[in-house]
Amino acid sequence: MAQLNNVTPLFKDLAKVEHEHNIACRECSLYRLCLPLGLHSNDLAQLDKIIKRSQGFTRGEALFASDTPFKSIFVVRSGSFKTTVQASDGREQVTGFYFPGEFIGMDAIYEQAYKSTAKALESSSVCELPFEKLQEFGTTMPQLQVQMMSRLSKELSGDKTLMFLLGKKTAEEKLATFLLSLSRRFQDRGFSAREFQLTMSRGDIANHLGLAVETVSRLFTRFQDEGLISIQSKAISLLDSDKLKQLCG
Amino acid sequence: MAQLNNVTPLFKDLAKVEHEHNIACRECSLYRLCLPLGLHSNDLAQLDKIIKRSQGFTRGEALFASDTPFKSIFVVRSGSFKTTVQASDGREQVTGFYFPGEFIGMDAIYEQAYKSTAKALESSSVCELPFEKLQEFGTTMPQLQVQMMSRLSKELSGDKTLMFLLGKKTAEEKLATFLLSLSRRFQDRGFSAREFQLTMSRGDIANHLGLAVETVSRLFTRFQDEGLISIQSKAISLLDSDKLKQLCG
DNA sequence: ACGCATAATTGATCCAGGTCAATGCGCTGA
DNA sequence: TCAGCGCATTGACCTGGATCAATTATGCGT
Numbered sequence: 001m002a003q004l005n006n007v008t009p010l011f012k013d014l015a016k017v018e019h020e021h022n023i024a025c026r027e028c029s030l031y032r033l034c035l036p037l038g039l040h041s042n043d044l045a046q047l048d049k050i051i052k053r054s055q056g057f058t059r060g061e062a063l064f065a066s067d068t069p070f071k072s073i074f075v076v077r078s079g080s081f082k083t084t085v086q087a088s089d090g091r092e093q094v095t096g097f098y099f100p101g102e103f104i105g106m107d108a109i110y111e112q113a114y115k116s117t118a119k120a121l122e123s124s125s126v127c128e129l130p131f132e133k134l135q136e137f138g139t140t141m142p143q144l145q146v147q148m149m150s151r152l153s154k155e156l157s158g159d160k161t162l163m164f165l166l167g168k169k170t171a172e173e174k175l176a177t178f179l180l181s182l183s184r185r186f187q188d189r190g191f192s193a194r195e196f197q198l199t200m201s202r203g204d205i206a207n208h209l210g211l212a213v214e215t216v217s218r219l220f221t222r223f224q225d226e227g228l229i230s231i232q233s234k235a236i237s238l239l240d241s242d243k244l245k246q247l248c249g
Numbered sequence: 250m251a252q253l254n255n256v257t258p259l260f261k262d263l264a265k266v267e268h269e270h271n272i273a274c275r276e277c278s279l280y281r282l283c284l285p286l287g288l289h290s291n292d293l294a295q296l297d298k299i300i301k302r303s304q305g306f307t308r309g310e311a312l313f314a315s316d317t318p319f320k321s322i323f324v325v326r327s328g329s330f331k332t333t334v335q336a337s338d339g340r341e342q343v344t345g346f347y348f349p350g351e352f353i354g355m356d357a358i359y360e361q362a363y364k365s366t367a368k369a370l371e372s373s374s375v376c377e378l379p380f381e382k383l384q385e386f387g388t389t390m391p392q393l394q395v396q397m398m399s400r401l402s403k404e405l406s407g408d409k410t411l412m413f414l415l416g417k418k419t420a421e422e423k424l425a426t427f428l429l430s431l432s433r434r435f436q437d438r439g440f441s442a443r444e445f446q447l448t449m450s451r452g453d454i455a456n457h458l459g460l461a462v463e464t465v466s467r468l469f470t471r472f473q474d475e476g477l478i479s480i481q482s483k484a485i486s487l488l489d490s491d492k493l494k495q496l497c498g
Numbered sequence: 499a500c501g502c503a504t505a506a507t508t509g510a511t512c513c514a515g516g517t518c519a520a521t522g523c524g525c526t527g528a
Numbered sequence: 529t530c531a532g533c534g535c536a537t538t539g540a541c542c543t544g545g546a547t548c549a550a551t552t553a554t555g556c557g558t
Contacts, residue, residue, distance in 0.1 A: 085409050085412075087413065087417070087498055089498055091413075091417050092413075092417075093413040093416045095413075106401075106402055106405060107402055107409055108406075109398055109399055109401075109402035110399045110400070110403035110405075111406060115406050115409065116409060135395055138387075138394055138395070139391045142384070142387045142394075145387055145391070146384055146387070149358055149394075149397060149398060150359045151359070152355075152358075152401040152402065152405065153355055153356055153357065153358035153360075153401065154360075155405060156355060156405055156408065157357075157360060157364050159405065159408040159409070159412065160332075160356055160364065160365060161334065162412060163342055163415060164334050164336065164340075164342040164344070166412060166416050166459065167456070167457075167458075167459035168340050168341075171514075171515065201535070201536090202535075202536060202537095203535080208416075209416075210415065211515075212517075213535090213536075213537095214515090214536095214537080214538085215514090215515060216536095217537050217538080218515095218537080218538080220536095221537075221538085233523090233524080233536085249336055249337075249340070419544080450504095450505070450506090451505070451507095452505075452506095460546090461546050461547075462505085462506075463506090463507080463508085463545085463546080464544090464545060464546075465506095466507050466508080469507090470508085482505095482553085482554070482555095499558105500557105500558090501556105501557095501558095502555105502556090502557090503554100503555090503557100504553100504554080504555085505553080505554070505555090506552080506554085507550105507552070507553080508549105508550085508552090509548105509549085509550085510548085510549085510550105511547085511549100512545105513543100513545100513546080514543105514545100514546090516541105516543080516544090517540105517541085517542075518539105518540085519538105519539085519540085520537105520539085520540105521536105521538080521539100522535105522537070522538090523534105523535085523536075523537090524533105524535085524536095525532105525534090526531105526533090526534105527530105527532095528529100528530095528531090
């Protein structure tokens with residue numbers, strides 16, 4: 001666990017527990033958020049067997065790189081990740097941030113190759129689901145397939161929302177929306193909706209929202225001046241989420 | 250067929266043939282692009298039975314509305330559609346355009362409700378796939394499930410690309426990318442990659458790309474002045490797609 | 499074929515947010 | 529403890545594309 005001491009993981013307790021023991025899905029605290037939902041216990045045991053529990057990634061380490069053959073879908077177990085797509089000229093877009101229980105790599109099924117790069121934002125770990133095995137299981141566990149589709153659909157729906165954000169929202173609306181989205185996701189995971197760590201850099205946030213770093217920085221200070229938030233480097237608390245909600249448009 | 254005479258459907262021949270006969274998947278000219286790919290012929294016959302072939306929609310008519318219960322996934326049979334998401338304040342974002350063989354409504358699986366509105370851009374028709382039935386079939390036809398996931402994945406991948414476009418590209422790059430994307434899709438469907446109809450309005454294009462109508466209009470005239478395209482109201486031809494490719498960045 | 503509504507073009511002006519530049523802060527490692 | 533470096537903040541200025549305002553096509557209904 002030494003590597004965990006020099007960072008501030010978002011989900012320290014989870015990381016501690018689940019790094020140390022390769023605990024079964026049934027006992028995983030993410031169960032409620034994850035794939036196995038709705039599976040019977042013998043099916044669950046089957047699933048358990050094919051899941052590879054990874055050793056963990058350190059800040060900046062890649063889970064997979066763009067244009068690499070697709071083999072597995074990953075579920076974040078602890079920590080957090082970002083995914084990016086890049087153009088040949090070097091420009092890149094942060095397409096998403098991923099927290100425990102969330103799936104990474106589903107956009108690679110069609111092309112059979114990852115079309116984005118996934119990097120850890122802090123010390124993190126994942127469960128690896130080899131897609132071929134997953135397919136085999138689909139025959140005997142239709143519920144699993146439905147669950148998978150549901151996951152894909154959820155991300156699709158989220159992406160449409162993001163398209164609206166990128167295409168139609170002002171800088172202020174973008175940042176307010178982003179903060180509340182994080183807040184909601186932390187709450188879903190049993191953490192404070194009010195206070196949390198921004199594990200990604202200002203640059204990552206700006207990039208993701210289609211803004212310049214400077215704009216994000218200015219907005220943070222303005223939100224703070226207006227008493228909406230309190231922010232100190234990576235630690236943020238939402239002081240007036242009602243007003244933030246209004247700002248989302 | 251009277252309703253088809255006063256419009257210029259993108260896929261007139263398809264519309265003619267497939268409106269009149271409820272032809273089976275096996276004989277459908279979209280087979281290659283559509284769901285049944287990889288199914289055995291007896292499976293195909295099964296699938297055929299659950300597919301409802303709709304009567305057709307006229308320009309502006311809604312296939313489904315936002316916040317309506319989810320029942321079916323739709324495949325465009327002829328014509329074209331757009332999907333939009335809207336905010337409470339009235340702003341809306343065109344999240345996609347859909348052509349024959351493409352799937353609409355997959356982002357509704359998770360929420361079990363359509364989170365976008367789909368409208369016909371011209372006289373169009375769809376195949377309706379009741380999701381419940383599709384699920385039942387999944388048990389006996391795992392291949393179908395895989396195919397569905399593949400479709401979802403493809404759209405996901407496309408959305409990431411669009412996020413890059415919205416977040417990082419200039420107006421010029423956006424429009425060039427859009428035109429080439431249409432071109433490629435028409436080519437995939439056996440139509441000219443060089444000359445086609447823009448069934449959507451300038452407003453729809455602008456909205457989709459996160460631009461103002463005026464900007465799109467100006468770019469069209471500029472592209473025309475520079476000899477890249479030739480455009481006359483809805484009819485466009487790409488005169489220099491190599492240079493357009495360069496403009497995409 | 500005519501007239502009205504809607505869509506598209508074109509021009510003039512403006513501003514949100516980007517870019518450039520300088521400074522400040524906080525890790526990290528010796 | 530402190531130097532060095534990457535990240536973040538702050539200020540000054542600039543610009544791509546939005547907005548506003550006419551004008552001109554297009555197409556639809558009668």
